[in-house]
Amino acid sequence: MRIGLLTSGGDCPGLNAVIRSAVLHGIKSFGDEFVGFRGGWRGLIEGDYMALERQDVRGLSRDGGTILGTSRTHPYKHPQGGAENIAATMREHAIDAVIAIGGEGTLAGARRLAADGLPVVGVPKTIDNDLKATDYTFGFDTAISIATDAMDRLRTTGESHHRCMVAEVMGRHVGWIALHSGMAAGAHAILIPEQSVGMEQVTEWVEQVHSRGRSPLVVVAEGFIPEGTEEAVADKGREADGRPRLGGIGQWLAGGIEERTGIETRSTTLGHIQRGGNPTGYDRVLATRFGMRALDLVHEEAWGHMASLRGTEIVKVDLAEALDGLKEVPAERYEEAQILFGR
Numbered sequence: 447m448r449i450g451l452l453t454s455g456g457d458c459p460g461l462n463a464v465i466r467s468a469v470l471h472g473i474k475s476f477g478d479e480f481v482g483f484r485g486g487w488r489g490l491i492e493g494d495y496m497a498l499e500r501q502d503v504r505g506l507s508r509d510g511g512t513i514l515g516t517s518r519t520h521p522y523k524h525p526q527g528g529a530e531n532i533a534a535t536m537r538e539h540a541i542d543a544v545i546a547i548g549g550e551g552t553l554a555g556a557r558r559l560a561a562d563g564l565p566v567v568g569v570p571k572t573i574d575n576d577l578k579a580t581d582y583t584f585g586f587d588t589a590i591s592i593a594t595d596a597m598d599r600l601r602t603t604g605e606s607h608h609r610c611m612v613a614e615v616m617g618r619h620v621g622w623i624a625l626h627s628g629m630a631a632g633a634h635a636i637l638i639p640e641q642s643v644g645m646e647q648v649t650e651w652v653e654q655v656h657s658r659g660r661s662p663l664v665v666v667a668e669g670f671i672p673e674g675t676e677e678a679v680a681d682k683g684r685e686a687d688g689r690p691r692l693g694g695i696g697q698w699l700a701g702g703i704e705e706r707t708g709i710e711t712r713s714t715t716l717g718h719i720q721r722g723g724n725p726t727g728y729d730r731v732l733a734t735r736f737g738m739r740a741l742d743l744v745h746e747e748a749w750g751h752m753a754s755l756r757g758t759e760i761v762k763v764d765l766a767e768a769l770d771g772l773k774e775v776p777a778e779r780y781e782e783a784q785i786l787f788g789r
């Protein structure tokens with residue numbers, strides 16, 4: 447078969463490992479041919495692609511980012527988009543199937559194209575770990591490792607100055623990155639979008655820690671909504687598709703803590719550092735297994751499905767199942783972490 451790969455949405459460590467494993471598995475096991483579409487759905491729509499031979503993917507699993515580039519092009523809203531046009535482009539370039547690697551937006555596009563009769567399968571990716579129907583997405587473990595390292599560093603400088611340190615992490619509307627990196631770094635308070643917490647409680651935790659001579663570390667997810675406010679802080683304007691760019695809650699929180707407690711407080715936003723650089727060993731393995739399974743899905747003609755992790759198994763799931771809402775942090779996971787907050 448002649449198979450096209452594309453990466454779409456925000457990048458994430460592990461994308462290249464998916465590309466490598468799908469290509470190698472296809473060439474070695476089935477004699478497939480591969481092309482890589484440049485810039486997400488745009489490359490598929492415009493027929494902009496590069497050949498992917500064995501030597502093109504050599505050593506790729508350790509590299510961050512995506513060799514194909516990515517975009518947030520909408521497969522139906524692009525002027526030459528839509529199922530009929532894309533089918534014609536695929537015929538013109540003799541492409542038999544497409545593996546779309548992306549988050550919930552990309553996979554919603556893949557699902558719609560498959561429902562319209564196109565041979566498309568998906569691979570889930572995101573550092574946010576917010577996709578249903580998979581226990582973990584690759585990129586998440588790398589983000590946790592980067593954020594944990596950053597927080598360890600915030601703690602030594604914080605302790606030296608007897609300051610309160612606030613670390614703002616990504617995660618969009620879920621708190622997985624904050625919960626896991628905060629637990630790993632031994633944070634004294636973790637604030638996530640799924641749980642409303644007031645400034646009074648935050649102040650209490652901070653003061654308890656400070657009064658026993660420690661430097662409080664507060665980890666806040668970018669999508670956290672403080673009690674008494676309506677929505678997440680998003681003062682950075684909007685993305686191309688109109689959704690707000692999150693961020694700024696760390697600074698807001700640091701101001702509030704300092705004002706209420708008198709404790710000198712500093713805020714650090716980790717930002718895109720969480721998404722850059724090489725994937726961890728765990729993410730390389732997960733991405734490699736996802737890529738191989740996606741290739742199998744193509745040969746099974748399981749259009750409209752994606753590779754997914756269930757326990758230790760890589761399984762096939764319907765994209766509809768994966769797109770049925772966000773995978774949020776369950777209350778009991780937060781309550782468990784909360785036992786160690788404050789004193």
Ligand SMILES: Nc1ncnc2c1ncn2[C@@H]1O[C@H](COP(=O)(O)OP(=O)(O)OP(=O)(O)O)[C@@H](O)[C@H]1O
Nearest residue numbers: 454455456518519520548549550551552554555572
């Ligand atoms: N329901 C949909 N149907 C078709 N295309 C969609 C749909 N929702 C989003 N898209 C397109 O897919 C693109 C990628 O989605 P999005 O920007 O949310 O990234 P993603 O793949 O979810 O990854 P991430 O959110 O982790 O960056 C969007 O910019 C949009 O053009």
Ligand SMILES: O=P(O)(O)OC[C@H]1O[C@](O)(CO)[C@@H](O)[C@@H]1O
Nearest residue numbers: 456572573574616617618692721
């Ligand atoms: O790279 P951009 O477009 O600024 O998007 C940032 C968003 O993407 C993510 O990194 C991944 O979905 C979110 O955590 C964050 O809110």
Ligand SMILES: [Mg+2]
Nearest residue numbers: 455549550551
């Ligand atoms: Mg998305």
